[in-house]
Amino acid sequence: MSPLKVLIIEDDLNICELITLYIEKQGHIAIVANEGEDGLIKFYDDQPDFVILDIMLPKVDGWEVCKEIRSENSVIPIIMLTGMGESYDKIRGLDLGADDYIVKPFDPNELIARMKAVLRRTNGLVDESENIEWPSLSINMKEFKVFIGGREVTMPPKELELLYFFTSHPNQVFSRLQLLDQIWGYDFDGDPRTIDVHVKRLREKLGQPTSKWALKTIRGVGYKFEVDVSD
Structure with a gap:
């Protein structure tokens, strides 16, 4: 290094x-x-x-x-x-x-x-990043930028990393502990409510869910980025 x-x-x-x-x-x-x-x-x-x-x-x-x-x-x-x-x-x-x-x-x-x-x-x-594209949502991790409805929205790194992880794994459910492990690392010993805080902020910035995707709470389990794949 x-x-x-x-x-x-x-x-x-x-x-x-x-x-x-x-x-x-x-x-x-x-x-x-x-x-x-x-x-x-x-x-x-x-x-x-x-x-x-x-x-x-x-x-x-x-x-x-x-x-x-x-x-x-x-x-x-x-x-x-x-x-x-x-x-x-x-x-x-x-x-x-x-x-x-x-x-x-x-x-x-x-x-x-x-x-x-x-x-x-x-x-x-x-190093592993690539652009993520969903309707009205674009994420460029190499430049650490996110666009919602064509408008750039500023996010702290951890919010953006969490959003990138969700959107990279559509329709998969993750527990709070799994998300902590993926974004903060296995040795993070903080409160799982950290995830709730970040998801709340993400929802505020993402705005109203579209008919194509939404950041959903799975009660008693965790969260998922739900995508309509019916088309």
Whole structure:
């Protein structure tokens, strides 16, 4: 793998030093910011390949940093660091577009392993991707774009990956755990309600179901992308 530029946005200097050490041991380049505002400046100026982002930051917190990065339609992988164990905080980070999270205190080897897992998932998705076309719905994963009724609709990476997975497997029913495994990875230990949040957002953006397809809830089981194949 070519060296990556990894932006570490963390106000604890000891944690920054530890993460930097492990990042550089992997042959990557560490860029450090100790405030959210400075982190955004370095994001724009240095154009990193990966972001490790603390939630509790001075001036501009991690939620806002993540939101701004994703508002730029950036698909850069983001792992959030948090001292909070509540499922709401984890779901909020993932809903804003983070790819994974890790709770402090953590083993830096686990952080490196999670980085590699995120890179495998995101790189594998793009390498295997192709355009998906359904009536009034078009998905281009190489450019990370989705068009509904001919209009481009912005989606965070995880929403788009979930939609791509559904539309790639029409009329197949998937449980929440299966979807977590496919999109977030087998080692994700978050709340299955994460899927419900993302499906709700997808439905809001997809609008009213067409006569040809709909994102359906299968009560007691999970979800499926139902397609009319009668023609």
